[in-house]
Amino acid sequence: MKLASHYINGKWLNALSGAGTQGESINPATSEPAALFAEGGVDEAQAALHAADLAFRKTNWRRSPRLRADILLDFATRLEARKEEIADWLVTLNGKLRREALGEIGGAISELRYYAGFARNLAGRILEVEPHCYSSLDREAAGIAVIIVPWNAPVTLLVRSLAPALAAGCTTVLKPAHQTALVHNLTLEALVCDERLPAGVVNSVIESGSAVSQHLCASPLADVISFTGSTAVGQRIAQTASSTLARLSLELGGKAPALVFKDSELDQTVAGIVAGALVMAGQQCTAIARVLVEESHFDAFAARLKQALQAVRVGPGNDPASQMGCLIDMRNRDRIASLVETAAKEHTMHLRGDIGKGALARGAFITPSLVEVEDLASPMVQDELFGPLLVIERFRDEEEAIERANATRYGLAASVWTQDASKARRVASQIRSGTVWSNTHNRLFAEAETGGHHYSGYGRLHGAEGLNDFLATKHFYFEA
Secondary structure, three states: OOEEOEEEOOEEEOOOOOOOOEEEEEEOOOOEEEEEEEOOOHHHHHHHHHHHHHHHHHOOHHHOHHHHHHHHHHHHHHHHHOHHHHHHHHHHHHOOOHHHHHHHHHHHHHHHHHHHHHHOOOOOEEEEEEOOEEEEEEEEEOOEEEEEOOOOOOOHHHHHHHHHHHHHOOEEEEEOEHHHHHHHHHHHHHHHOOOOOOOOOEEEOOEOOOHHHHHHHHOOOOOEEEEEOOHHHHHHHHHHHOOOOOEEEEEOOOOEEEEEOOOOOHHHHHHHHHHHHHHHHHOOOOOEEEEEEEHHHHHHHHHHHHHHHHOOOEOOOOOOOOOEOOOOOHHHHHHHHHHHHHHHHHOEEEEOOOEOOHHHHHOOOEOOEEEEOOOOOOHHHHOOOOOOEEEEEEEOOHHHHHHHHOOOOEEOEEEEEOOOHHHHHHHHHHOOOOEEEEOOOOOOOOOOOEOOEEOOEEOOEOOHHHHHHHEEEEEEEEEO
């Protein structure tokens, strides 16, 4: 089986000394081992930090914007050349549909090219404070960036932090998810094979536990920590980093509501909500988790949504006929199945999902569920479920729709479904969410910032603001 290794100070290695220990990455569609990864620890984390520190202080990386731009552009070109191979492994190790895998890699390629342009446009400003007295405000690299990447979109979620970090001139230490470590390595190979990249600018350490992440986040060498993942882990990272006051960018959990008004187009809206809810089998923080439907429209809409969800073909990601893949592992499949069991006892089930049968029983497959919930205090409404378990709710008018949409601790994404453009804009302005779409969902791209409020974290990724976490402003005063 292929082995994913650490990358420290310009070298691939399995341990700092000796063979080191190895772990297995599992194919969630079959529950069989598919790849191996080197198991890292504190020694590897410390070595990676020191390499990044040395590269930041001793090389010209942070002073070479044209070089950084060229390296990012060539990274994009090589990633595009290997997209079929990487997509195959992404399907194998993550379980998502192949079209989702190719879409993810395409998004990463776009992101690299977008930030390559920014690398050559990091201008500051100069002002004359009083006669012959000047202030120069210089934009410069923040330092060492620690980037911790989850398993659900390991290519895109790596690149959307790594690209602006490198464009800004930072050096980096990456901590990928062990489940998709080989995908991470294949992506990284398309970058680090560039001989112009100084050793130590990019480092990567794999682990299945948390010792590496804890060490990276507690280290005084870490200037920026960019984390995508659960709210609970984000809170622990914030607590750990408080001792060093490292700058944090946290994109955490979500509980995205879709507000469906009676004037929405029924077929288009149902199709859009199914697509927005079942992306990556619901394992995406921006995926639709709650469907809020206007009372007079509710019965017809709920029936049509149930029918559409029931028709979804669940199967392996490499089968072109599949419309939804599996969850990341059997533990999460069983967790969703248990939540469905609880929901059936406490609420009205419009559609009850089942664990896969036959050949699918070997993998982490479960069909979609739809549960009607009225009580806003219910865990079904308040908790991030992260799977194909969709909640449907009723609202009487626009005011109640907004009140219900804002009734959770999360504020990452939402969508409004109506043919009234003024209503869509008016409602969106009152939803406490970092992104609100109109008559669509999950439209994400390099040019537009994303991020959240409250339990969904803080900071912004993508877009011009995506650079801010990796840049510092230096005031230089001089007299002429």
